[in-house]
Amino acid sequence: MKTITIIDTFGFFFRSYFALPPLRNAEGFPTGLLTGFINFVDSLHKDHNTDYLVFALDSKGKTFRNDVYEEYKAHREAPPEDLVKQLPVAIEWVEKMGFANLSKEGYEADDVIATVTRIAKEKGMKVRIVSHDKDLYQLIDDGIVVMYDSVKKKEVDEAACIEKFGVKPKDFINFQAIVGDSSDNVPGVKGIGQKGASKLINEYGTLEAIYEDLENCGTARIQTLLTESKESAFLSRDLVTMRDDVYETLDLENFIFEDKNYLSCLLDEFHKYEMNQAIRKASVGEPADCVIKEVSHDARHVLGFEAVTLDTKEKLFRVIESISEDTIVAFDTETTGLDTTKDKMVGFSFAFEDTQAYYVPLAHNYLGVEAQVDEADAVEALKKLMQYNIVGQNLKFDFSLLYHQFGFEEMVPYADTMIMAWLSDPGTRVGLDALAEKFFKYDMKPFKDMVKKGEDFSAVSIEEAAFYAAEDAWMTRLLYFALKKKMELASLTPLLKEAKDVEYPFINVLIKMESLGIKVDQNHLKTLQKDLSSRLAKLTEEIYTLTESEFNIKSTKQLGEILFVKLGLKGGKKTKTGYSTNEAVLQSLSDEHEVIGKILEYRENQKMLSTYVDPLLKLAKEDEHSRIYTSFIQTGTATGRLSSKEPNLQNIPVRSELGRSVREAFIAKEGYKLVSIDYSQIELRLLAHFSGDKALMEAFNQGEDIHLATAVKLFGAENAKAKRHFAKAVNFGLLYGMGPKKLSEDTGVTMNEAKEVIKSYFATFPTVKSFIEGIQESVKIDGYVETLLKRRRIFDYENANGMQKAGILRESVNTVFQGSAADLIKLSMLEIDTMIKEEELDAFMLLQIHDELIFEVKEEKVHEIAKRFVHTMENVLELNVPLVCSASIGDSWGELK
Template sequence: MKTITIIDTFGFFFRSYFALPPLRNSEGFPTGLLTGFANLVDSLHRDHSTDYLVFALDAKGRTFRNDLYPEYKAHREAAPDDLIKQLPVAIEWIEQMGFANLSREGFEADDVITTVTKFAREKGLKVRIVSHDKDLYQMIDDGVVVMYDSVKKQEVDEQACVDKFGVHPKDFINFQAILGDSSDNIPGVKGIGKVGAAKLINQYHTLEAIYEDIENCGTPRIQNLLLESKENAFLSRELVTMRSDVFKDLDVESFVFEDKNYLSCLLEEFEKYEMKQAIKKAKVGLDETDCPVVEKPKSAALSFEAITLDSKEKLNSVIESIEKDAIVAFDTETTGLDTKTANLVGFSFCFDAQRSYYVPVGHNYLGVEAQVSLDDAISALKKLMTFQVVGQNLKFDFSLLYNQFNMEPIIPYADTMIMAWLSNPGSKVGLDTLAKTFFKYEMKPFKEMVKKGEDFSAVAIEDATFYAAEDAWMTYLLYGVIKKKMELSSLTHLLKEAKNVEYPFINVLIRMENLGIKIDPSKLEALQKTLSEDLATLTSEIYELSGSEFNIKSTQQLGVVLFQQLGLKGGKKTKTGYSTNEAVLSALVGEHPIIEKILEYREYQKILSTYVEPLLKLAKADEASRIYTSFVQTGTATGRLSSRDPNLQNIPVRSALGRSVREAFVAKEGYKLVSIDYSQIELRLLAHFSKDAALMDAFNQGADIHLATAIKLFGEEEAKEKRNLAKSVNFGLLYGMGPKKLSEDVGIAQAEAKEIIKNYFASFPTVKSFLEGIQERVKLDGYVETILKRRRIFDYENANGMQKAAYMRESVNTVFQGSAADLIKLSMNQIDTIIREENLDAFMLLQIHDELIFEVKEEKVEEISKRFVHTMENILELDVPLECSVSVGDSWGELK
């Protein structure tokens, strides 16, 4: 028996849109629906061969059902913008491939499908309907007409209909007449659900039979409901009944599905939309197809004119020509990366796509050409800053202007690095990478410009002009294309988030970086001496225990000593020798006394070389013994700040040695260090998002959440004893912890850990469904959002098994960690404003994730701390209260 496949076109497209991740090309145009369509066409021969193929489409405008019932489909929500953008493209593709596509004014696709089915049956064809529309279940007739689920790739037969709805396809119209359909605004019989409707239909089969025997039809309540909605029931049946007379005649033979690669006709389209997998599929058997393939013309290479402005007159003339509301991309060139000490070598700016300008100021080499004086450059820079300034990593450029020229803080119009990060926080956002990504353009590398041991001031002005002007020009282009991408990707809310939160935050970070934090060098020197002596003692002890002298820092030599000389078990050989990482050594604890000594040696050596010596060197280099970190706004996918050169967010806190390093961080004379820390912020966010009654009650009543959890899990008697276990569960589940990890962390059997997790979800029932909901959204949408609607994208569809498991953990982590990052960022902006506007004798120095560290005048500590706590606790209204803990001390080590 030959087969005809009829595709419910819009129904398939809608399902395809929601089933696939939000794929996009480099322009930001959505391609998820188009990818699903290409996959379907490609699989027609392979997965479900067919002899005939036709696409059924809804006609525009009203249908006969609207005439019957004006409220029909009246309350349907508008389709997502991304879906609407792709529909006309997909419909055009149907025509380009030469497929039959049928529609008729006044009718829906379901009516077209029913009509085609009637003609196909008359021809003796098997009918396969690709649709998820339950209205079409009335068409199912085993062996003759089946529905097909294109996502699950399986046929839907009579038994599937019975399993899902409790009635046979032949009774489906009357079943729907009672049940109604809220999505189409079909009234049905109000008060009777799926089970009740199925029971009635299985007994009576038709509405007529029900109303003829109404006095015996179910309970008195059911009888009343049926009588009250009798008119609606018959109207509903008319609305759900498919019409089979849309066309008077159809030539089914014109719908032949040929044995050729239909996708080859769309090769140019797939290249246009950057659909790599579809391109591969389109090229299969390309020589055999009769579709003409047109070579895509190569786009002209990007280029611009780089212009040197080497005099005050030239510079002012160009600046005066800039329109008042122009977008001006801006960049600086300097002698180094420390904006407190670096000198300005020159700056570049661009306000159209054809030309870009470089202003040399501080080039220094034999025979250097004309340059603009520093005073004239500063005057010009101040004028430039009155325009709508955009840049790439403006934190650096603005910090330089503030430090070197004492310029007033400026909130930028845009920063392309931040825009790119907000668009896809897991991607690389450097200028070179963005140029390649969006324009396939190779930027001039810095290392080709500056020789080793020199700085930018030694670069010839002619060469510097192209290099510097290129940076400003590319930034100008990137601003336009990233903005367009965000708009096409329905991310305009993140452009607002950038303006309101991220761009003001740039100046907050600059101020913190410039303040630094004071170090007591004598404490580090004492620690350096102690650690060096301890390491010498440990070295002697390790040599004695091993019976030989060797380089303890060499993993190769250590491996030989442990697994060959001492004959310890569990040695795993790699290409470079035995593995001696922490996990391997920890597993050997108790096997030989040398293991504990080596672990101790490694800890002491790490503290000395990673923290004590570098921090001491930095402190000695500054007159005030302060060290200055650099905060990276775009350094993490979750939205947390990161810190580097040095990283002050990973100073150890758990070990006594780590705490001794923190004791070297001190307040300046007359001041105290104040720590304000969000308490259990991620659990509070869990309560807020999940709306779990038990969690919300605990937080709203000010209960100890870990004790409250312990009571729920273990009962009143054991709760205090097992509070720490409950704490591990509370936090662990936010990061995807399973029974295995819990058993390892708290030292219990895996079976017991499994039971505890099971009981946890039973005690907080909506938590589990909320966490699972996050993971389902990753599978369907391809992203999750924080409380400020920042997105993190996961390409779940194209991930392997390990990546998918990681995405499940990371998605949950991002919602909570990312939302906590949002809250503290909002707090930092607000607190910074308070400090500046009121000229408070307080300084925000560090952010350590959920904690802020301030330097506050000693006599003002209590007053100012209360104000900052109030700000942090009221920064955003949640369904549970935000709470902060405060700690005061002379050193960071004293802060809890």
């Protein structure tokens, strides 16, 4: 059987554009799409055993679908300018190489593909369609028509269609009529997702059959949704159905794929665009004299650059003054350390071109050090440089340094590549080295190779420092363009706006909080230190007595031997390094021996002493005001929550007595009070907002106790108060994917009882169940979920194993609620920061602990200001249910509720 390969041309070009780095020739013309296209043509003989080849193109202007539905594809964003520049060149190359290309006015490429497929099938050919467009799944016909994934290099057949969408290709049109397609603005049936649609189609087959039996079709809610969207469903089916009559017939012999080098005719073009790999590919089998053309050194490859040292005022200002207005300039600093409040700048680097980057030395300090720029001149130059569109990698550090060392006014960056990388894929590594490897397969020079142990960057020679520092700026600039392209491909351009409006200004909020720190009571910590040490000594003796042994209690290996060998306790699991003695194991043994309780208490006391009390006391002694300074990480979690480090103040236990005693050490400075404001039941309010569940919304809108209201619904009014704690466990647990096993463990009921409670809960709140299932369905199809501000978290559900898939389904639900709560508190922090700044309030935002903000406020104004902050947080965004905050005031963190 002969094979014909049909290329979905524009779809393929889009993939090529976004799959490669932002390559350009010496004149700045983009060549990434062209490079990807040529790589594909070169691989045709190797990867595509085909007899015929044809490129299908969209026609210009509107199609017959726009006549059917004016809004069809109405909201699609314009493609990036660099892509638009390359498209006509690529299409011209298709023609120059002699490949057949088909398009017809009023039709889309999909219709051309469907028509060629029909004609090829009639002639007994196998059809391979190179495309990622799900609309084309309707054409799959096992053994005859397959799709081809050019990235994974595998065929997509009927089994793959069923696995991904839950329906057969023959039913795909009716399935799409219900699901719709947001990218093409195909409405579908609002409220029914993939799972619901596949269930309906697998049972009924067609829309007609569904509507003929509507009274028996699914739940009452499904019936209502289908009734409301009947016209929309049939319209959607018309829009997604491909026409296979664009041509009555075609002479497929015109599409023969020959065994020859198709690229050789484009040699001059490849020289023009300085595409060296393409030149080599086109030269295979060609005479040598048609190949030899020298390409300028600077244009040989995008991943080569020259590091230029600017060691005089004249050189520095000459370069800065040559930069055009509105130019994107990548910026980075080199310092003596990582504390921007104390450490100093050694030099800075910047880049605004593809092949050059600059380093400005200020404070290198070694015997025989060469010329450097005077600090005053450097500051003047930096002020000029900051007027351009500044991009950087973790600009929180660099801007904090400029604020503290040189007194710069607050600035908002044009872009931060670390934040862009995190927004585009929150689960990925966002360090510069990792991003350089991921996007460009480029190895950055390691910091450890530059700075010797015991020294800092000022001891590095200027010559070595210039390459290292300039490389950072140069790579950051390349990454900015690559990340921007990636986000545009993934329809993440709204997140570029979110970054500009929220994430970049938020950098300055964090810098302020890090600079302020929070005061601690050294005497309280010393007392706690003494008490914990005394208690640990007593516990040690008690453990030795009970085990009749003296051993290192902190050693898990020695402890395992004592518990499971000497004492003979059951349930020990031996690993390569000895018996496991983690908390879960010890808890399971708590009734087996008196020593277990003592060991658990020992560990809690030891953790409080070594993790919190000792380090906090050490840090407090180092500061003249006894303040502790944490570092907030904006990109540290996949859900969007802030994390903190050195020290981590977000993990101090809040429920344990020892945890509260540590929090009591954090105090307000003299004349001030600490204020805590936190969102009440924020995730459940978001659940009500997103799901629109009437029972939940009614409870919140009427100000009811939501857990008591849930208990009434589940267990009846007479049992509600006694079961409130149970209802609370269910309310919060189901948001985080809790199953009957976990509910059983947390509440002490049997597995069967837990199953019945969950079943009853979803029957009571039916919209909640369908909403949560909708989240899980969308992650299976789309591979991501979105928060309130449309931040995405990416999940590779398709390639996960069974256990990973279950975890992804739990995490996807968790992310929607926890991530949206993070969005809300971030917006609140921005508004409150603006209020403090503009009104010069005697109040300071110190800490963010997930859904809680902690402030230090002048005592005389504390109630008035706290009330205003609460109002801001409750009105930061309008939801379908009210946001409610609780505030508490005290002298220490431990007093705050």
